[in-house]
Amino acid sequence: MGLKAQVSDGDGLSERDFDVVARLLNQLAGIELKPEKRAMIAARISKRTRALGLQSLSEYCAYVASPQGETEHGAFISVLTTNMTRFNREPKHFEHLREHILPNLRRKAERGERVRIWSAGCSSGEEAYDLAFAALGVCPKCPELDFKILATDIDRNILSIAQHGVYDAQAVTGLPENIRGAFFQPTGHSNGELSVAPAARKLISFGHLNLHSDWPFKGKFDVIMCRNVTIYFDAATQQRLWKRFAQALVPDGLLYIGHSENVSPELLGHLKPIAPSIYQSRGATGASGTATQQEGKT
Numbered sequence: 579m580g581l582k583a584q585v586s587d588g589d590g591l592s593e594r595d596f597d598v599v600a601r602l603l604n605q606l607a608g609i610e611l612k613p614e615k616r617a618m619i620a621a622r623i624s625k626r627t628r629a630l631g632l633q634s635l636s637e638y639c640a641y642v643a644s645p646q647g648e649t650e651h652g653a654f655i656s657v658l659t660t661n662m663t664r665f666n667r668e669p670k671h672f673e674h675l676r677e678h679i680l681p682n683l684r685r686k687a688e689r690g691e692r693v694r695i696w697s698a699g700c701s702s703g704e705e706a707y708d709l710a711f712a713a714l715g716v717c718p719k720c721p722e723l724d725f726k727i728l729a730t731d732i733d734r735n736i737l738s739i740a741q742h743g744v745y746d747a748q749a750v751t752g753l754p755e756n757i758r759g760a761f762f763q764p765t766g767h768s769n770g771e772l773s774v775a776p777a778a779r780k781l782i783s784f785g786h787l788n789l790h791s792d793w794p795f796k797g798k799f800d801v802i803m804c805r806n807v808t809i810y811f812d813a814a815t816q817q818r819l820w821k822r823f824a825q826a827l828v829p830d831g832l833l834y835i836g837h838s839e840n841v842s843p844e845l846l847g848h849l850k851p852i853a854p855s856i857y858q859s860r861g862a863t864g865a866s867g868t869a870t871q872q873e874g875k876t
């Protein structure tokens with residue numbers, strides 16, 4: 579029997595090794611692993627244990643937590659993050675954007691000003707493309723204007739799927755027919771996969787970013803969408819992140835969060851709730867801003 583066959587998904591993860599994994603993942607990505615997820619964690623890290631030709635989960639845990647294991651951190655994060663997403667998830671957010679926000683952003687871009695939208699924790703790209711479809715629907719000329727969408731994730735493997743922009747036919751069934759017709763084209767492969775249209779791709783820059791590291795942006799954002807990402811963080815980490823988002827928004831900029839997430843009452847001085855799971859930045863001075871104070875490049 580070869581080494582690969584020796585580690586099966588059913589192998590247990592000791593409490594001690596679970597602690598090693600949980601501490602490291604928290605340190606690297608801010609993610610909190612619940613002890614009841616131990617079997618799932620074991621199954622996920624078995625894949626990496628086999629891929630590296632190691633003999634046990636315990637050996638993998640010791641390796642990934644050692645200085646030599648640093649090169650494994652990307653793959654470790656990738657197997658342990660939850661990337662579940664879909665097109666048109668929480669569609670009320672996109673309706674809100676189309677009706678209340680994008681018409682103003684269109685005017686702003688048409689005046690020659692800069693417009694920036696950020697999908698933070700974009701997973702395989704569906705959310706970022708949904709933002710592009712909404713933007714192009716309201717402002718078909720935005721690719722010619724200073725109008726950009728940034729989409730970031732900590733998981734480089736999932737980002738390469740996002741960048742590729744190819745989805746199977748089943749994945750787009752949640753989108754309205756007019757969007758499917760306008761923004762997807764068959765790749766020509768017999769399996770029916772579809773590719774996102776160039777106009778939507780061109781609006782988006784995908785990039786690797788750990789939300790717990792420093793952010794390299796000089797300018798501020800008009801809209802930040804960070805949904806179903808902080809549910810994996812502890813409460814203090816979540817609140818720190820909401821505050822950083824508030825500071826990264828232009829005055830009156832919008833923060834969209836997942837419906838199961840919430841901003842604590844202490845932060846309501848920075849973020850004003852304007853609809854379920856939608857917040858508006860009050861800005862540093864609380865003044866009504868026009869986003870003209872932005873500088874630099876994103």
Ligand SMILES: C[S@@+](CC[C@H](N)C(=O)[O-])C[C@H]1O[C@@H](n2cnc3c(N)ncnc32)[C@H](O)[C@@H]1O
Pocket residue numbers: 606607608609659660661662663664667698699700701702705730731732733736787788789790804805806807810836
């Ligand atoms: C469940 S998906 C949500 C995707 C999308 N926002 C949505 O709502 O459908 C969560 C994503 O957050 C990413 N993520 C987790 N921790 C992160 C961190 N510290 N920095 C950046 N992204 C992170 C994961 O890699 C994953 O792709």
